[in-house]
Each structure stands twice: as structure tokens, then as C-alpha cells.
């Protein structure tokens with residue numbers, strides 16, 4: 001482990017926290033290892049931001065969390081999580097939901113520890129460190145020199161269901177603190193920075209970011225962006241219009257244009273490649289393997305496996321006939337919830353992390369841009385099927401308008417490549433089945449209805 005900054009040493013701090021974190025961590029929405037017990041922790045980097053000798057102690061932890069491997073999975077060193085832990089003598093009632101527990105042993109004995117992001121003061125410590133470009137222990141707080149961060153912005157934790165945790169500062173900035181972190185270049189910072197360099201206004205330009213390089217392994221831990229004040233996300237808007245029985249096609253068209261503008265800027269900013277037979281084979285193999293794993297994990301998929309696989313074999317056949325595709329960096333997990341509409345009606349895209357469960361190297365690979373289009377088409381279908389009764393015509397109109405908008409700005413219509421589109425929609429729906437089975441079992445019927453449709457569109 002690299003340099004550690006605490007008043008009393010890492011092992012005694014961890015001894016204090018260990019029994020409490022074992023029960024608290026698995027209850028967090030962002031904890032990816034649900035269903036398996038936590039058996040221990042290894043510190044990757046531990047940094048004291050405020051000493052516990054004061055009224056408020058504040059600790060930044062990167063911890064490798066040990067758990068038994070999932071049945072049939074190879075042994076795993078454990079995922080690394082980022083935590084911000086506060087320590088107080090007593091927790092004021094407003095912080096009750098943030099409670100982790102009361103420490104009975106070690107240097108924090110007698111203190112109450114809690115999830116510090118709930119508390120404005122610790123969250124403001126992070127913003128101040130970004131403002132002043134502080135370096136503390138392994139942590140490097142950095143900022144775009146061209147963007148100012150003013151003082152006195154009050155912090156509030158966002159309460160939305162998220163894979164990570166976000167804090168809003170005075171409706172001016174939003175800081176996303178990544179929870180499960182992996183070493184390497186993180187696309188959630190890499191792509192918005194590249195788009196900002198291209199002058200693309202569709203993605204908020206990063207103002208600051210937190211990095212660490214414990215033991216020579218680089219991590220991106222947090223990204224600060226301008227907050228789009230008063231924005232609604234595409235999912236909320238779509239559901240609102242659906243509830244009113246209103247059409248969403250004009251917004252879908254605008255979203256198609258925004259997606260195409262981001263794709264065009266990404267293709268300018270970062271390398272593109274041509275996918276020939278060999279690359280397509282790898283891509284199709286990946287889709288086929290994900291389907292096989294999904295069928296294992298969610299047996300309800302089994303009756304559709306054959307029909308779904310035909311979407312992938314149809315794509316492989318095109319490659320065998322000599323078709324090629326251009327691939328570029330893409331969003332990677334585009335859906336209505338990743339699109340924000342400002343009060344003036346402008347759309348922005350956020351959250352370029354890609355599908356969090358996939359390895360980083362895979363998430364950073366150039367892909368046909370149709371992959372994002374497929375994600376959005378799935379999302380219109382999701383919205384229509386979460387309405388009661390389901391409204392497939394509404395989804396159909398949105399899907400068509402989105403593709404038309406995309407074609408207007410990109411110069412090609414994704415519907416002219418139906419085999420590729422079907423393969424990507426199938427891959428996404430399979431991902432969604434696994435995602436819902438794991439996180440929101442009540443939602444499983446939504447992607448399963450698409451699975452039935454996609455499997456039945458088997459031309460054979």
C-alpha cells in the first residue's frame with residue numbers, strides 16, 4: 001500500500017470500522033456484491049481529511065472488499081470501493097439516515113461513524129480541496145484552470161437511486177463520487193474532457209476531478225461538473241407525457257439529434273477503427289457469451305435463447321459476406337435517464353461510465369455508434385411498458401422520431417442497418433434482464449417483453 005495519512009494508523013482505524021462496515025456496505029444501493037457476505041477488507045488507500053480530535057473526523061477510504069466468489073465464478077481479489085466516513089460524538093437527528101454505527105473499539109471508540117456525504121460540511125471539504133487543487137496523501141484534487149469554483153456553495157446529497165453518489169453544490173456544480181472503482185482511464189472523465197476540447201455543448205464540461213495513484217495504480221475517483229439547474233431527465237419527462245397521454249416524438253427527435261452530435265464530436269476527438277470479419281467475430285462472440293451467461297443467471301430467458309442467438313448469427317453472416325462497419329468511442333449505456341433537458345429545452349447527455357459491470361478495457365473499445373442508438377430505442381420501449389396499460393404505439397412513434405433526428409444530424413439513418421440494430425438491441429435487452437433480476441426483480445417483465453419480440457423477429 002502507498003502513503004497513508006492518519007493520526008493513528010490504518011490498521012487501528014480499520015479495526016474500528018470493520019464490524020460496522022460488514023453489515024452497512026451490503027445494504028447500499030451502489031454495492032455490487034449483494035447476496036454474498038463481506039468477509040474482510042484490505043486498505044488500498046486511507047486518507048485522513050479531518051482529524052478525529054476535532055468535533056468532526058473525516059476519512060477517505062479506498063477499500064478492497066473481500067467476499068466469497070459467486071458460485072461457479074473464479075476466485076476474485078475483491079472489488080475496490082470508495083467511502084467517505086465521518087466520525088462525531090453524536091449524530092444530529094438530521095443525519096440519522098447516514099448512520100453506519102457506534103464504534104466500540106480502536107481509536108474511534110465512543111464515536112458514531114456515518115456516511116459523510118449526507119453532511120454538508122464534509123462534502124464542502126471535497127469542493128474546497130478541488131478549488132485549491134489540494135494533494136492530500138494519495139489523493140490529487142484537480143481542476144480545469146479555465147473554470148473557477150467560488151466559495152460558499154452549500155452541499156446537498158442527491159437522493160436519486162444511483163450506481164454512484166452525487167452531491168450538488170448550490171445548484172452550481174454536481175460532484176459524482178464513484179463507488180466501485182477500478183484502476184485505469186475512466187471514460188466518465190475521459191469522454192467529457194475530450195468532448196469539451198471539441199467544443200461540444202451537449203455534455204457538461206468537467207470542472208474538476210479527484211484522482212489517486214496508490215501503489216502506482218491510477219484511479220479516477222470523482223468528477224465535478226456544472227449542474228444543469230432545473231433540468232428534468234428524459235425518463236421523468238417521458239413518463240410524465242405518457243401519463244398525460246401525450247406524444248413524445250418531438251423530444252425523441254431532438255434527442256436523436258443530440259446523440260448524433262455527441263457521436264460526431266467523439267469521432268472527431270478520438271480514434272475510429274474499421275471492424276472487419278475478425279473484429280466482428282469477437283463482437284458477436286461477446287454477445288453470444290453474454291447471452292449464455294444471462295440464461296444461466298435468469299432461467300426465464302431459456303425458451304428464447306435460440307431466437308435471440310439468431311440476431312447474432314445474422315450479424316456474423318453479414319461480416320462473412322465482407323461487410324465492414326466503422327467503430328468509434330460511444331456513450332456505452334445510453335438511456336433516457338442519461339439525458340437531461342434544461343428549462344430552455346436543450347438536451348445534454350451525462351454519465352459516460354458505460355455499463356458498470358463490464359471490464360474497463362471493454363467499455364473503452366471503439367464500437368459502432370448504433371450501440372447507443374439501440375440503448376435509447378430500448379429506453380422508449382421501457383417507458384411504454386412501464387405505463388399501464390402498455391403503449392407500444394407510443395414507443396414505436398418515439399423510436400421512429402429518434403432515428404429520424406439521429407439521421408438529420410449524423411447523415412445516416414440507423415434503421416438502414418437493421419441487422420446490426422437488432423443484434424445490439426438484443427444484447428441490451430439481455431443485459432437489462434440480468435440487471436433487473438439482480439437489482440429490481442419487479443421490473444423483469446419489462447425487458448422480458450422485448451426479449452419475446454426480439455426472439456420472434458428471427459427470420460429463420
Ligand SMILES: Nc1ncnc2c1ncn2[C@@H]1O[C@H](COP(=O)(O)OP(=O)(O)O)[C@@H](O)[C@H]1O
Nearest residue numbers: 162163164165166174204225226227228350351
Ligand atoms: N450536470 C448535471 N446537471 C444536473 N443534474 C445532473 C448532472 N449530472 C448528473 N445529474 C443528475 O444526477 C443523476 C445521477 O448522475 P449519473 O451520472 O447518471 O450517476 P450514476 O452513474 O450514479 O447513475 C442523474 O440522473 C441526474 O439526475
Ligand SMILES: O=P(O)(O)O[C@H]1O[C@H](CO)[C@@H](O[C@H]2O[C@H](CO)[C@@H](O)[C@H](O)[C@H]2O)[C@H](O)[C@H]1O
Nearest residue numbers: 162163235333335336337355378379382432435
Ligand atoms: O443509470 P445507470 O448508469 O446506473 O444504469 C443502470 O440502471 C438503469 C436504471 O436505473 C438501467 O436502465 C434501465 O431502466 C431504465 C428505466 O429505469 C430505462 O430507461 C433503460 O432503458 C433501462 O436499460 C441501466 O440499464 C443500468 O445500466
